[in-house]
Amino acid sequence: MSVRNTAGKRPRSGGHAPAVIAFAATAAVLVWLLLGVPGDLYLGFVGGPVAMAAAAFAAHGVASRERVPRPVRTFWGLLRYAAGFLFLAAVIAVLRENNDTGVSIYVGLPLLVGVLILMIAFLRLPFGERTTLGRAQALLDGATVAVASTLIYWYVVLDLAPSDTPLFARVVAATIGVSGVLLLVVLGKAAASPARTVDPASLRVLTIAPLAGGVGTILLIAGTGMARLVFAVLALPLVGFSIAFAAHLQQRALDAPERPVAEAKGRSVLNLLPLIGVTATAALVITVSAQEMTERQRTLIIGAVLITCFVVARQLLSLRENKLALAGIRRQQAELERLALSDTLTGLPNRTKFAVALGERIEAHQPASALLIDVDDFKMINDTLGPAAGDQLLYQVAQRLRAHCLAGELAARLGGDEFAVLLPTDDPAEAEAVAARLLAGLGEPFNVADQRLLLHASVGIAIAAAGETADEVQRNADIAMYAAKESGKASWVRFEPQMRQDMAHHARLASELHNAIVRGELRLVYQPVFDLRTGLPSGAEALVRWQHPERGFVSPADFIPVAERSGLIVPLGSWVLREACEQLARWRAEFGDEAIPSINVNVAVRQLREAGFVDEVAAVLSETGLTSGNLIIEVTESSVVDGWQVRETLQSLHEMGVQLALDDFGTGQSSLSLLRAFPVDVLKLDKSFVDGIADGADRGRLAVAAAVAQLAEYLQLKAVAEGIENVEQLERLREMGYRYGQGYLMAKPLPAEECGKLMSAAPAHVF
The missing domain is CATH 3.20.20.450 (EAL domain)
Known part of the structure; x- marks a missing residue:
């Protein structure tokens, strides 16, 4: 009997339909542009509301799932509201702005609110070490990128804008552009953080949104009429598609069997944005100084910029050296953790690892059940055949359990002849079916010390209830296991609260x-x-x-x-x-x-x-x-x-x-x-x-x-x-x-x- 992963039961959110709708809307706008803008401009602006509505619906689907970690629900809940304001901006653009590719206050205000909510959502992600030094480094990186991008927009982008560009349009463009660059920094750090909560693939897809905003604002301010039209009709569909598709990837990650969190490989290009910002600012300083300063002032500034470039290069080399050292430390740490959390005889996770995994599921409000398995009459076998044969039998039991566990089920050895299996379900019938399946697997003969042995086991089942700790769930499974032994062994018993009273x-x-x-x-x-x-x-x-x-x-x-x-x-x-x-x-x-x-x-x-x-x-x-x-x-x-x-x-x-x-x-x-x-x-x-x-x-x-x-x-x-x-x-x-x-x-x-x-x-x- 297969075990379904109920980690956050999926509401009726349409599956991948929102992502398909958002993609279709974006593709339709692209086709409309490639065909030379046939018909009324209204047709080009319609893609924005459609894509943003799909994005809001997809984000709502993740945010409203049950038994999903709170940080994930909060993040997608904020994205839902951001998509809602961007949908409002897109609707206003369709109703009032389709004959004007500029940015009025009617479109700009909901657009700015949506961008602000996006900033809040991404800033709540864990994107650095949770220490004072880590927070200071993240703050300095953000400040560096913000100042550099502001200077670039001020001296380059806004300088290229036509003289009749309204001040409000300039402010909106600069705000969205600078925010987009900052969001790229945050996304890069969040995707590479070991403490990440949102699916990394979803975060990578979400980079489309700030990229579309940053590039689009440049086109809006400094581009030709056609470039401004491209931004006006294509930016919001792209943002909507990125949110809808990212939500689909997050849904798929929540429904997939649990896997160990992979270590981030390499250094993301997005994490190099602070250094790119320093270099770009240096180039900007040289350019400006070449136009407005005397020879001696120009030489001094160029020298200062060169020193800055040397420092940046030295920092890059130091970062690579630190990265290699950190990789070695992490490998050693991973090996120590493996040794500390695994059983040396069987290779299965040990009692500590089992308790940690069970506790993590309970703290994340995910469904969980514990099966405690005790080999019946193992002492007699061990005494009769000897400790070496007993160890061989325990190893074979471990392999048998591992072979009969399905995806998402974690088998562990707690010690002696006691084993446990963690199930990602809170359905009693399903847990009982798994217990019957494992007992049937252990009922097949074992070949030990040139003898063929029939083995039986007693299983205690405990379903993690609301408010219970991992230790309490294990104790409940232990009580049920003893009840199974008292009922005649070679059977399973599911824990009932009355058993705890009987034990007391x-x-x-x-x-x-x-x-x-x-x-x-x-x-x-x-x-x-x-x-x-x-x-x-x-x-x-x-x-x-x-x-x-x-x-x-x-x-x-x-x-x-x-x-x-x-x-x-x-x-x-x-x-x-x-x-x-x-x-x-x-x-x-x-x-x-x-x-x-x-x-x-x-x-x-x-x-x-x-x-x-x-x-x-x-x-x-x-x-x-x-x-x-x-x-x-x-x-x-x-x-x-x-x-x-x-x-x-x-x-x-x-x-x-x-x-x-x-x-x-x-x-x-x-x-x-x-x-x-x-x-x-x-x-x-x-x-x-x-x-x-x-x-x-x-x-x-x-x-x-x-x-x-x-x-x-x-x-x-x-x-x-x-x-x-x-x-x-x-x-x-x-x-x-x-x-x-x-x-x-x-x-x-x-x-x-x-x-x-x-x-x-x-x-x-x-x-």
């Missing part, structure tokens, strides 16, 4: 759980495991409960996931292990041989990863006076496949004599294969297979339950059925060969005192 709730609950462990608010209850033949308890499973002083009873389904996520499962599990063993020791002291022989304790995978867990178990057994045979540790299938560290811990416990029970057996994807690799002693059939077997309607459950019983008998393992809730289930399980079982039919989880009473009581009648 979990954080508060984790803090309160820590205090509960310290203050002794937790307690254990025990669900007996019964011998289904004798009806006597043969063991008990220790289950933790939390009676909160304010919340009341807190379900294990709420606080156990919080404990696992926060790491509190380690101290919590240590407390459960010690408390359960101490309770069994008390029962054995009280009931002797009638006491249950062993206690079942659930152990989380995080505990099994702890390097000192085996020593901790040995210490607890020694301190409570129990043997290793008195303890059964229950683990889930997902714990067993966690990695070599967990497998080594389980093997050490088995060798010590501690019994190992595989809890929720049958629900995993590799249950049978685990029996060969895992030193199991007890299989606990999951409650989902016990439900519904009484009536025999679900043949699948019946088959699995029967197969587990036969498998346990064949492998000489102890089989325990969980979740027995009625007599019919009990009878069916007995028929299948199950010797042991748990469930509410026999006993719910009980306090230690009530559980102890069952050890000396007569067998229940239901057995």
Whole structure:
């Protein structure tokens, strides 16, 4: 599914139609002039209003786009108003001035206002270094060009004007001419500035406007009647075409995929205008002095001008030398930035670059979404195949992401096995489609260390909302990614605000759980495991409960996931292990041989990863006076496949004599294969297979339950059925060969005192 760039959604602005209309109007005027001005002068003047109207409409199209950087909207908004005043001047020229190629006050006033707005628009562009020195240099360059062009107009252009030229026409011509030269300087600096905001190609096209104004005013003042006519009918169409076409280029640049800002190459001719102005002024001084001064004064001025020329030449050489040095510094800076913003292993942008790119889009009010991608079970792969193979796999994942990203999508490696993709969209459906596409790409097999591996990943999606920072968007994606992992991995989840509240709730609950462990608010209850033949308890499973002083009873389904996520499962599990063993020791002291022989304790995978867990178990057994045979540790299938560290811990416990029970057996994807690799002693059939077997309607459950019983008998393992809730289930399980079982039919989880009473009581009648 392709991803459309929604960076500033395009309004109904006519596409490239305004530029085509302005070009057609300009071309029509040119043809009219080449044909020798046939018909009424009115026909020649019509091109101006048409072209300027198209220019105003095109500039409005850019200025009114949504989610476009504010400087760009402001610039084109001013050009829209400038084009509007120039359109007014063109209309007045058609209505009142088509029989006079001069400049009256009716045309001149809106013309001057339009030029003034153009000056304001261009002066707002970043055209120099944002330092006091940079601003001073720009001001001096502008002053140099302004003075030089004013002198040239005063002594050359206006001097060539006919004697009957009105003063107002002279002032308008000089103002437009000098302004045009100044605009060329500003445009040149803005196009070459690293901080440019408007598209450089648009700025280059806009140079047509000041050039047309500068050349046109010369023709208007000093030209023949035909030259003045050419200016009168052609200047405004040219200006209109330049604005309309530049707006079209700006629209295309906004819709195109984002590219790195290219460094300005070379030194623009427009940036040499200050030096050209100095040289021209020097020539003008020589010319004037040759006519009006004595020999000694003339020699002195010529010498001063020569010195000025030498200084200018020296400055040009210094500029070239500085340019070469600056180019070397910029190359080094670019390399340092590349190293600082890219990941050395994969070559992708790193966390810093991703955060910068996301922040820039958000600050520019452009649509953005972040995908956070975490490779599932990468630790197990890394532990099994080694770090070198793990690095090779991460490199291939990076290349796979890069290959499946479309134009405008930025893939990055945040660190470890975490990757991210920046999307130029705020459409949830589109972001979800991209997540599905990337997951499908990562689902193809990888060839690593001469092995073919199937890999999955979990993806969190966060859409940048109004007012959010880049850091907040990344945190939201992180929260969604963890939700994807908790939902079963190999999937994506889109962030919802409720998730942040849930995370805050979990954080508060984790803090309160820590205090509960310290203050002794937790307690254990025990669900007996019964011998289904004798009806006597043969063991008990220790289950933790939390009676909160304010919340009341807190379900294990709420606080156990919080404990696992926060790491509190380690101290919590240590407390459960010690408390359960101490309770069994008390029962054995009280009931002797009638006491249950062993206690079942659930152990989380995080505990099994702890390097000192085996020593901790040995210490607890020694301190409570129990043997290793008195303890059964229950683990889930997902714990067993966690990695070599967990497998080594389980093997050490088995060798010590501690019994190992595989809890929720049958629900995993590799249950049978685990029996060969895992030193199991007890299989606990999951409650989902016990439900519904009484009536025999679900043949699948019946088959699995029967197969587990036969498998346990064949492998000489102890089989325990969980979740027995009625007599019919009990009878069916007995028929299948199950010797042991748990469930509410026999006993719910009980306090230690009530559980102890069952050890000396007569067998229940239901057995």
